[in-house]
Every structure is written in structure tokens, then in C-alpha cells.
Amino acid sequence: MSDETRLEDEDVMLADAPAEEARPDDRIDDERMDEENTLKPEFVRAVEDALEEGDEQAVYDLVEPLHPADIADLFELVTKDDRAPLAAAITDLMSGDVIAELNDYVREDMMEALPAEAVAQIAEQLDTDDAVQLIEDLDEEDQQAVLAELDAEDRIAIQSALAYPEETAGRLMSREFVAVPEAMTVGDLIDFLRDGRDLPAEFLEVFVVDERHHPVGTCQLSWILRTPRSIPLGDVMKRDQTLIPAMLDQEEVALMFQKYALISAAVVDDSGRLVGQMTVDDVVHIISEEAGEDALLMSGAGEGDINEPIREAYSSRVRWLVANLGTALVASLIIAAFGAAIEKLVALAVLMPIVASIGGNAGTQTMAVTVRAIATNQLTRSNTRRILWREMRVALLNGVTVALLVGVATALIFTPQLGAVIALAMTINVVIAGSAGVLVPVAFDRLDQDPAVASSVFVTMITDSMGFFAFLGLAVASGIVA
Amino acid sequence: MSDETRLEDEDVMLADAPAEEARPDDRIDDERMDEENTLKPEFVRAVEDALEEGDEQAVYDLVEPLHPADIADLFELVTKDDRAPLAAAITDLMSGDVIAELNDYVREDMMEALPAEAVAQIAEQLDTDDAVQLIEDLDEEDQQAVLAELDAEDRIAIQSALAYPEETAGRLMSREFVAVPEAMTVGDLIDFLRDGRDLPAEFLEVFVVDERHHPVGTCQLSWILRTPRSIPLGDVMKRDQTLIPAMLDQEEVALMFQKYALISAAVVDDSGRLVGQMTVDDVVHIISEEAGEDALLMSGAGEGDINEPIREAYSSRVRWLVANLGTALVASLIIAAFGAAIEKLVALAVLMPIVASIGGNAGTQTMAVTVRAIATNQLTRSNTRRILWREMRVALLNGVTVALLVGVATALIFTPQLGAVIALAMTINVVIAGSAGVLVPVAFDRLDQDPAVASSVFVTMITDSMGFFAFLGLAVASGIVA
The missing domain is CATH 3.10.580.10 (CBS-domain)
Structure with a gap:
């Protein structure tokens, strides 16, 4: 042990301080930030105005006191056209921390606009893992150009990271440790x-x-x-x-x-x-x-990032809308098969969306719970059967409740027979929805597919079709459309 | 500086090791765990069998090598009835880490079954923040009983934490620091x-x-x-x-x-x-x-935890199903207003769910993107207008795409006029869906309401009603139902 003076205990505070009364408005004290710790619109507008006037010094003075994470936010909040002039005005504030905190799309956008040497210059001041993130966005040709600009040590580290598949520990890890x-x-x-x-x-x-x-x-x-x-x-x-x-x-x-x-x-x-x-x-x-x-x-919103280019957002979303067209088509075919019944009793057309819609809603609830439980490893092979049984009981309770409400209302407005038909159809459909809400994502998971991606389309198809089929089918079978 | 021997550099490895080729099956080496690092069903069944036979020693031997987090998982995976006997068989493995890792519902369930002294005994070996988590679940009376069992220092620390509202930093923080x-x-x-x-x-x-x-x-x-x-x-x-x-x-x-x-x-x-x-x-x-x-x-699945008691799951979910009944009712009233048109042209009943369903899907996509952007502080007052404009452009692209597909198909199967009507209705409804998908959650957020909670019901109501209204209304207005 050293011979330097030992501290007296009172010099050191190992706190176990009692809670004082605190006010809810006790927040971060910065006039640039709003109560949610995001940059105020007035501040963003001031930067945009200074950029428009071409006053680089004013821009610099405004941005200089910000935390790197807030500078990154600022790039996301200004319009796309303002990003390059903003970067030009604050070059020496563009630290590795700013780059690392930037949204993927915004960063990719800015990097593609820069020459290879400039990207390499930024990459050099970053930790390997952040530099990898910067470079993996670029296309093959640009990647090579940037790597060529780096010194050998950085290049080897980045190449060894890029040798691992995307989204693995090897790609994301830091190569500096003790x-x-x-x-x-x-x-x-x-x-x-x-x-x-x-x-x-x-x-x-x-x-x-x-x-x-x-x-x-x-x-x-x-x-x-x-x-x-x-x-x-x-x-x-x-x-x-x-x-x-x-x-x-x-x-x-x-x-x-x-x-x-x-x-x-x-x-x-x-x-x-x-x-x-x-x-x-x-x-x-x-x-x-x-x-x-x-x-x-x-x-079905894909990446769902608000900075995603419109074309990419369109292409990922329209795919699921078209897939949903397929499920809607199945529902339409079922309705078409009962066209004669609807012509005779237009109340069927009025009521049938209720059965399908509540079924869809119940299915989505169960599906969301199941997908989350799979994602957090709470739902495993050990308890799948138990969870299915649990969800079916919840579904039965839900189904009977909504069926009673709708059944009684229908009986009063239309006929008791129609009330009985819709109540039975709704109970059946909500229980089917509950089972599908568990079984569809579990099946995708067992097939090593992401249960969140395609479950919706299938669950909706099942609840829509079964809703229309159960209601219209029961109506015909019960002979009320005579 | 000390006079102890300085290490030679080769004794110390500051690694910058290159990536070797690795196989994807390179996983955690434990025969109890499956490839997703959850307990294998065979292991869970072995514990359940030993519990059934009342062989406490066998249970202990099985559980003893597990990490506390896996012991916590085990409690969640066995049936409710097995949890008390399991805890009894492995009392001295029930460390603070196990308790802290337990699912809230499972922990609450187990704590309510234990006498106050036993809970206090567990609380005493936990860090204050974990002990608070344990005690805040209990009802007022049990809380007091447990607090009375604790020694003064722990009691004061826990009481000072409980003085802060739930889910605040004061409640969650650790009171031990340097x-x-x-x-x-x-x-x-x-x-x-x-x-x-x-x-x-x-x-x-x-x-x-x-x-x-x-x-x-x-x-x-x-x-x-x-x-x-x-x-x-x-x-x-x-x-x-x-x-x-x-x-x-x-x-x-x-x-x-x-x-x-x-x-x-x-x-x-x-x-x-x-x-x-x-x-x-x-x-x-x-x-x-x-x-x-x-x-x-x-x-609308509330907490959505698979360990939530069925009664609570039922009550949180049925609320949203009933709210959705309200939105379905609005849609039904709109359909009923066009009853005469449907009676004349049953194709309207066959096609109308397509318009509503695709609109609902498009609205849900935009809503999911908006809710996520609000939650991550990416969408602020500074860029709301820009994001709305972005989403409306994506919606227009989506709307025109699906409208063309459905319009052409309808024109071929039914009449060109009906094709034009459904195409126009779908475009209108998808654009409305896109706007509602942004505006509804933003409005809730500005009113200091959680945008994720109630947006769905409103967005669905808008897309359903507008879908039926636009399609049936245009059909009548265009004179094709003559």
C-alpha cells in the first residue's frame, strides 16, 4: 500500500441521501431544448434561416454549444437540401460522435455525396466499429476507394470486420480491448x-x-x-x-x-x-x-424510418398492400358466393363487416402478444401449448362478450334469428382469431422465418374469410334468407 | 509511481486479432440450452417430472448449475402450480439475481403467496432498487408488513424510493454510489x-x-x-x-x-x-x-405479457374490441344508408370490403411509422409538416398502384364504370389513410396522450367509414346503380 495520506472519512461522501420533494418540471436546463430533450423548432428555424442567408459564422455559433448527439439530430431535422451546407459550415464540429449518432439513411445520403478522401478522413477519426458502420453503407466501388485511402492498420481492422456477415457480433464488435x-x-x-x-x-x-x-x-x-x-x-x-x-x-x-x-x-x-x-x-x-x-x-411498413427515401418506403409498403389485396380477394370470393342471399337480405351486407373487423382486431391482439413473447424468448417449445390454451380461453371470453352485445342489438334492430346468427358467427371467428394469432407466428418461427413479417397477412386472411363465411354461411344454413 | 516490476510488453496482449473463419453453429456450449439460449423443453420436463415425484434432491441437482437468469426463466416456463414446490426445493438458490430477473407477474404471484417475513428476508439480500421492485407490487397492507420486518437502514432507503412516483428515475435509481x-x-x-x-x-x-x-x-x-x-x-x-x-x-x-x-x-x-x-x-x-x-x-393488447392473469388480459383486450365495435357500427350505418344501391347491384357488397381493408392496412403502416418516430424523438414539431407531406406522397404512390390493379380487374370482371369507381375510391381512401396515420398519433402526442394507445381505433374508423362512403357514394353519384 502507498504511504500517501489516507483520507478522512468526512472528505468522502458515500451517499445514501433521502429523497427530497421534487417538482415534475425539474428538467434539463438548456434553452435550446424542449421538455422532451429534443431541439426546439425555433432553434432549428434559426439555423435554417442562417443557412439560407449563407451566414456560416452564425450557423457555427448556433451549433457549437450542442452535444454531438444533438448535432446529429439537427441534421435529421433540417431539410435534405440544407444538410450539405450545414456540414460545410461546421466542418470541425463533425466529430466521430456526430457521425456515429446520425440516422443510417441521413448518414448514407451524406456519405454518398462526399468524395472518397473525405469519407476516409472521417473514418480515420472513428473507432473501428463506427467506421465499419460508415463504410458498409457504401456500394462496393466506393468502399474500395475509401479503404484505399486509409492507413494499413485501420484498413485491416475494417476489412476483418467486413469479413463477418452484417448484423453479427464480429461485424459490430470493437477490436480494441485490454x-x-x-x-x-x-x-x-x-x-x-x-x-x-x-x-x-x-x-x-x-x-x-x-x-x-x-x-x-x-x-x-x-x-x-x-x-x-x-x-x-x-x-x-x-x-x-x-x-x-x-x-x-x-x-x-x-x-x-x-x-x-x-x-x-x-x-x-x-x-x-x-x-x-x-x-x-x-x-x-x-x-x-x-x-x-x-x-x-x-x-407491413418495412424499415419504417421517417428518413427512408420515398421510393424505398413505397416499394416496401406497396408489397404488403398487394399481398393484402390477395387476402381481400379471398374474402370477396366468399361474399360473391353468397350474392343471392345478400340480394334477398341486405342486412347481411350491413352487418358482415362487423364480424370480420372484430375478428381481425382480436387476431391482431393475440398476434402482437405472441410475436413479442417469441422475440423476448418468453415463448419457447416448453410452453407453446400452455400459451395457446391460455389465448383460446381469453379469446372465448372476448368472443362471448362482443357476441352478446352485437347479438342483442341485432335481435332488437333486425330479428332475433339474425341476432343469434351474428352472435354465433362472432364467437366462432374470435376464437379462430385467437388460435391463428398464436399458431401463425409460432409456425413462422419454427420455420426460421421472422414471425413479425408475414403473420399479419395470414391472420387477417383467416379472420376476414372466416368472418364472412361463418356469418353468411350460418345465415343461409339457418334458413333466415328464405 | 510504484517500484514494482514493470511488465514486458509481450506479457500483455492488447489484441487487434484478425477475424478467423467462424461457423454459424458456433454457440454457447451447454446441453441444457437450445440454439436460442433458452432452456430446452426436455430439461423443463425433467424438472417437472422430478417435482411431480416429489424428489426435491433431483430438482436441486438439475437446477443448481443454472445461471440465476435461467432459474428465473425456469419459473416462467413451468406451470403455475409447480412454482411454489420448485421454490421450496431450491430455497438457497433463490438469490437476489433470480428474483430481480423474474417476470413481474410471476414474481408478484409468488410474493403474494409468501408470508411477510419471507418476503423481507428476500428483500434484505437485494440491492435497494431490486427490493423496491419486489415491494411495490404488494398491496399497501403487505408492503407495511414487509417494511416492518426490514432493518432501519433498508427500510428508510426503500421508503425514500417509494416516495417517488412509479416509473421515475427516483424510484428506479440505485442509492449506492461513490x-x-x-x-x-x-x-x-x-x-x-x-x-x-x-x-x-x-x-x-x-x-x-x-x-x-x-x-x-x-x-x-x-x-x-x-x-x-x-x-x-x-x-x-x-x-x-x-x-x-x-x-x-x-x-x-x-x-x-x-x-x-x-x-x-x-x-x-x-x-x-x-x-x-x-x-x-x-x-x-x-x-x-x-x-x-x-x-x-x-x-389493443394492453400489457400483452403472456404471464398476465387471464382476467386482466381479458379486461384490457375486450375494452378495445368494444371500442372497435363502435367504429364498426359507424361503418355499418354508412353501408345501411346505401342499402338500396346494394340490393340493386350486389357487386358493391362483394367489392366494398376491398376498399376498406386496403385503406385500413395503409393507415396502419403510416401509423406504425409515426408512432415509432414519436417514441424515438425523431418526429418533433420541427419536422411534422415535412413528414406529413412525405407520407402523403408515399400514400399517393401506394394508392394509385393498388387502385390500378383493382380498377383494371374490376373493369374486366364487372364493368369499366365500376372499375373506375373503385379505383378512384381506393386512391382517395389510401391518401386519407396516410394523412390520418400521421395526424391522429401526432394529435394524441400534442394532447400528452400516448399515441400508441388510441390511434388504431381512430385510424381504423376513418379508413373503414371513408372506404365504404367513397366507394358506395361514388357508385351512386356516377349513376351506375340505375
């Missing part, structure tokens, strides 16, 4: 870190590896700081650690970080060698993306 | 940490505070480890830090962690005093929950 042998003492480690030149700027844990560079344990930095210098790392480290295979898909990586509450983790290659690390701040974006995309996928 | 004065040197800090008794088990940064206990800066542990002992913290720390107001809602906290790529952050009360810290591993669950819940809310 790995030391088990025999090293805490004191040696601290001296080494103080001395170290090629260290990453920030790191959250130190990996302990054997002579083959295989991870054998991990040390949180707080453990190192609390341990006397003479203790070897082998006595401080935790041997039991979560290793991430480099080929693991980012969705599984995100689930592992969540499940095991990881802050950072070692990435190992096929032979078990430590090749990189992932930290939770990179994973946070993936978690949010993966959790949020299911709503977009289920609605 | 705060030190600016004048302290790196060496003093390391000695203090080595000596410290009341330190948190793990921490990711050291907060520097002034004499009023207001944060003035923050030090990543890696900076401390790399800095010579004699340097004061004031020269190492970053002065610019993101402070989280204790009253901030968890959704905003999650967005701040994402936006500024935070690992941990200081929580301050109304007067600016440091009262706690939040670390990203706690926020990860919130990010995933908040991002994932929009799909559930939009479908």
Missing part, C-alpha cells in the same frame, strides 16, 4: 495501464486470457480499484463469464446482454480466441431497434 | 476505495461533487486506472455530464441513455443534489419494454 495474463498482479496491471499507449480510450472490464489467447476470466474495473496491488488477477477475476460467438446474430447478442445484465462481454472466434469486445452502449441501439421493429414489420 | 471531492488525488481515491467498507459491490464511474453535494464532474474508472497517483480528480474528470432529474419518467431516462450513449449517470433531486445513480443494465430492460410495448398498445 487482455492480460492471469499471473499479472493488480499493481502490475495498474502500472501497465498508466504506461500503455495503444489502450482503448475507455474500457469497462479487463479480460484475462491464457497463452492461447482464450478468455479465462474477467475483472470489473471497480474490483481492480478495490484490491491491493500484490494480489494476482487470477484471484480477483470472475471465471464464469458470458462469451459471445463472433457469428452470433445481433438480436441474440442483444438478448444475452439483457438476460445476463451485461455491461460488456468478450467476443470469441470459432476456435475460442478472444477477438473483440462488445459494450452495452452499442447494444442499446440494437435492443431498441429490434424491440421497436416488430410493430413496423407487423404493419 | 461520490468524492474534486481536490482528491487519484492515489487517495484508490487508497480510499481499497479501504472502503460501505462501497457498492460494483460501480462504473466515480462522481465528483462540491461541498453542497452537487455533481461537478465524473470519472470513468478506466481514466482513473490510467492516471498517475498524484493528479487531482479535478484534472481527470469530465465536467460536462448528463444529469438525470429524479422526477424524470423512465421513458425519457431511457431515451437519454440511448441518445448520449451513457453507461451510468448521476440522478439529482430538485435542488441539484446528487441522490443516486442509474446504470445502463437497469435501463436496458426499460428500453426494450418501451420500444416493444408500442406494437402491443397499437393492437
